[in-house]
Amino acid sequence: LPVEGATISADPTGRSTTTETDGSYSLTLVPGAYSITASAVNYASQSIDLVVAGGRVSANFVLDAASASVDPDTLSATVDYGGTESATVTLANTGTADLEWELLEQQLSATPPVFDAAELLAMRGDTTYKALPRPTTKSVVGEYAFDGPLVTIIDDPDDDTIGTAEITEVRAGVSGDEVAVAIDFSDATPISQTIGVVYLDTDQDPETGLPPEALSGLPTQDIGLDYFVEMFAIHDAVPLVAVWAADFEFVGEAPAEVDGQTISFAIPLEFFGDEDGSMDIALDAGVIGPEDWAPDAGHGSIDPFGDVPWITSDPSSGTLAPGESMDVDVTLGSSATASGTYEGLLALLSNDPRAPRQDIAVSLEVVAPDAFGALAGTVTDSVTGAPIAEASVLLSTQWDGAPLDLTALTDAFGGFHLVGPEGNWPAEIVSDGYLSFAGDLAIVAGIETTHDVMLDPDVALLTLSPDALVVTVAAGGTADTVFTIGNDGTQPLEWLINENLTSVETAATTSPLSGVNWERQDGWAAWDRPEGFAADPIAVGYTDTSVIITDPVGDAIGAVDVTTVEAGVDGATVSMRIDTTAGSPVGDAVGFVFLDTDQDPSTGMPAEDLEGLPEQDIGMEFFLDLFLVPDAGIALLVSTETFEVVAELPVAIDGQALAVDVPLDLLGDDEDGAINIAMVIGDFGGPHDWAPDVGHGELIPFEDIPWLTLSESSGVVDPGNSVEVVVSVDAAGLEPGMYSGELLVSSSDPTVGTIPIPVTLMVE
Structure with a gap:
């Protein structure tokens, strides 16, 4: 066969050229004696002594190379829990040079056993897709042109959609400095209308990042997403996807393609920092909102190569002389492999120039014993009812006469899931700031049992x-x-x-903005300041405050995470301080603060009208608009009855806190400072945290x-x-x-x- 791209060089002049697709070449030389060398990657070089006296001289080369073959190209096994199965893979070198080979492992997917079908519902009720606003400073990185191999990492049922978009298969791969994903849909899917979200767990740790259900995924898609990809612009004139970090920081745009019933995109690895392309993937897709999830449980994996504990090959590398062959022993499963279905690859990498990589598809099903079942539950605060994330769950079981410890960390919603043998087993659940739980929890064979646990806070009561x-x-x-x-x-x-x-008597103050209306926007948006807006905001003194809201650390769905809200009133002024975690970008924080001055949730405007939660049982008569804080350092006090801007108020950024004062008389002639308060805070990309998540804080005057x-x-x-x-x-x-x-x-x-x-x- 012809060798394309081989280098033909002449010594001593150093002149060179490369071969065409048919292996031909042409090299112009002055008359003289030369050593002509042909070389190519993974071929043995060959040299010919040649005298050029004028005219055309021919010099043909035959380069030796290894040629690898592998048999079989598929391995599959079903084993009992704790069992293994052996297989043999035969490697042969049918070439004319030594074959240097190596077998590398790659896990594609892992799906835990399902003892009871999970209900396919998005936890946050996001039944409609909403694209986040992208900055205009980012640009598309060329056209979609991924040329690396794509392997199937998710095989989704072709009849499980709740709408018209039906995902059938997800393929992915890494080549050079890009990772690519291709999503195949059924023939009946309206591909020209289909959009969706892809979740990327780049540290492959489900206990870090956001859970899929924080967006529109499923809690059974056991990943902690560090990035997500919006496929909302794939049908634009220039198809693209938008990449966001889990803190809702915009990362960039990447090229996409819709070809037949397949949506594909390729993302530069530099978007993810120091990343080699290893990541876990889950996704959802639909026309207006999510209709199909892939996978419904578990996740797919892109792992360029690494140690896969359920695949062992012996030997894993070597050299074969021309004409030789050898058997490689492959073991699937291990004593520590959990029950479930696994898909992976054994990649034969060699110096075969025609086929440097040959894949052996590997699948393993570890059958859960009949005596196994699942234990799931939620860990919550016994006083507040709030979920406790990253609590350590240990269930000390016995199996086959030996101890078997089942461990898990709770997710952002306090959930955990364990699979193990039937019985009442000693359990211990531990979390910082709480008294430990110790007691027996039951696993019932063949079904998933739910057992919720409340931890008592290690605090004063x-x-x-x-x-x-x-x-x-x-x-x-x-x-x-x-x-x-x-x-x-x-x-x-x-x-x-x-x-x-x-009762408290207060002095009157005049608003500098009477008659100016707050122009309400749809959803989460900044207010446009009208002409003639007051240049000098009201300045008021600061009074003592105390904590009226304590919000859980780590419950934000973005970077801005509220921890406490302090407030106080001195008879003339309400002072408020909104504290955030150390990593929160407080200088970019925006949002709304709800003020229920009659302390009656049945009157005024409900919180959900301004991106709040219905559980914040508040009926606001006024609110603070914080969207001008990052640029102008001011908040707008707005009446919900008239949407009149009552005042422009200064906002101070003090460390990780926003501080603002509100003169009492602006809230009404009879206002004494008894106010119910709640809020939603985020950045310009969207809301990140609600404080509190349930109920409200209460300001009581002194x-x-x-x-x-x-x-x-x-x-x-x-x-x-x-x-x-x-x-x-x-x-x-x-x-x-x-x-x-x-x-x-x-x-x-x-x-x-x-x-x-x-x-x-x-x-x-």
Whole structure:
């Protein structure tokens, strides 16, 4: 066969050329004696001594090369749990040079056993695809032109769509500095309308990154996505995909192609940093929203090559002389291989110039024993009900007379999944900041059992008794009563009492923006400032604050993660501080703060009208628009009744926090500062975190009660103990009648906010 691209060089001149597709070449030389050498990659070089005296001289070369053959090209095995099966692969060298060969392993997919069909629903209710806004500064990296091999990594059922888009197969591969994915659809799929999202787990660790259900995937697609690919522009004049990081940072655009019933794209590996192309993949596709998921359980894998624990070849490399052959022993399975279905490759890499890579398809099914079942559940906070991510789950079982420890880490929604033998087994669940769970959990053979676990927080827990105080005295008299502060938790309780009268007089202020309307946008968008907008914002003083919202760390679906919200009121001003985690890009934070000034969720605008959650049971009369904070350092106070801009307020960035003050009189003539507060925060790409996820924070105003004195207003209570606080009232100078106030108890108990204790003084 002709050798294309061989180098023909002449010594001593050094002149050279390369062969054409038919192996021919032409080299012009001056008369003289030469050594002509032909060389090519993976061929043995050949030299001929030649004298050129003028005219045309022919010099033909026959280059020796190895030629590899492999038999068989498919291996398949079904083994019982803990078992193995052996196979033989025969390698032969039918060429004319030594064959240098190596067998490398590659896992393509791993699917756990399903004991009970999982319901195919997207957890966040995302039934409609929504593209994130892409910056215009990124450009497409050329046209789609991937020339590397693509292997099947996902074989999806061809009858499981809930709509019209039916995924049948997903192929992928890595070549040079690109990774490519090709998604095949059924003939009936309306390919010209089909779009979707592909999830990439580049560290191949399902416990890191976002779970697929945070977007539109399934919880059974056991990956933690570090990047995702939006296929929403694949039908544009210039087909492309948009690549986003899990923190919703835009990475770039990459070329795509729709060819027949296949959607393909290729992404530069540099998009993922120091990445060799190894990654786990899952996806969904549909016309308007997700209709088919691939795979429904598990994931596909791109692993250029690495150690695959369920494939062992012996030997794995060697040299074959021309005409020789040898057998390679291949073992599928191991004592530690979990039950499930596995797909992979054995790639024969050699110096055969015609076929440098030959793949052996490998499949293995590890059958779960009849006595095996699945245990799934959710780990939550026993006080707040919030899911606990990255809790360590250990189930100590026995199998075949030996210990078998099953382990898992909970995902972002607190979920875990284990497969093992039937029985009641000792379990231990551990998470930082919580008391450990220890008890027996059951696995039932042949089915998936659900067992949810609540962990008690390792914190102080405040108790108060009674929950109201009523004191009656004669005119001019005094009296004492007590209430008890207890600690039912496991850590010391720090407590503080503030006082509040039932009414507060405030001075009036004039809004600089009366009559200017907030132009409401669809969804998550910035407001366009109108001409004539006030140049000088209202400046107000800062007052003391206390925590009114504690939001779980790590529950954000993007980079901006709210941790706590502090607020306070001094009779004239509401001060608010929104704290975020150390890694949050607080300078880019935007969003909405909901203010329910009548503390009635049935009135005003619901949170979900401004990208909030219905569980934030709030009916806002006002909100703060934070979309001008990154550029102008201001927030807009807007009335939900008229959508009038009430005021422009300065926002300070203090470390990882946003701080803003709101004059009380802007919220109404009778406003005393008692406000329910919730919010949604993110960046310009979309919302990232809701605080709180359920309920709201409550701001309660403070003001000294002149007729009341406390024996102590702060202190520390050890776990299991309590302290009595003496409340003394003095009716000197008070007219007969009823007087009321509140004792506002705040504490280091993270499960509750400030608790009011009503105090009523009856003067006879």
